[in-house]
Amino acid sequence: MAGNRDRFSTATRLRLLGEQTAARVYRSQSRRQDQRSRLTGRAAFLALIVCTLVLALAYPMRQYVSQRNEIAEQERLAREARLRVEELRDEKARLQDDAYIQRLAREHLHYLLPGETGYTVIDPGAAEQEREEQGAADRPWYSNVLEGVDNADRPAG
Structure with missing residues (x-):
């Protein structure tokens, strides 16, 4: 009977050892799943923060780009206006010259000087x-x- 008891104890011990090992494995797996869950939660939170930042910065960036384009357009218009002002100043200076006025009158209005004969060709x-x-x-x-x-x-x- 002593052999039976040792065998029973050994079998019991093995069963207990198996149960303890199974419990350790189960705890280990549940810890890993908890860590994964926490990691996934952290990743989701981080993704939410990043998306929020992108959305928060999207409108100001669009406004910034739009205003830069508008500034460039206004600068282009200002350059064109300066060129036009220079052209008009040159034209004003030419219009102060009597010879230039006389030439324009002869070309566009067909004026003649005294003693000249004008011909019109049809x-x-x-x-x-x-x-x-x-x-x-x-x-x-x-x-x-x-x-x-x-x-x-x-x-x-």
């Missing part, structure tokens, strides 16, 4: 076109429209 094509326009006024409007459509199909020549 372009034959322009005279013909003028006659056609006068003839078009005598016809009904729909004839002019149809003629315009027909002329649009003809090659220029």
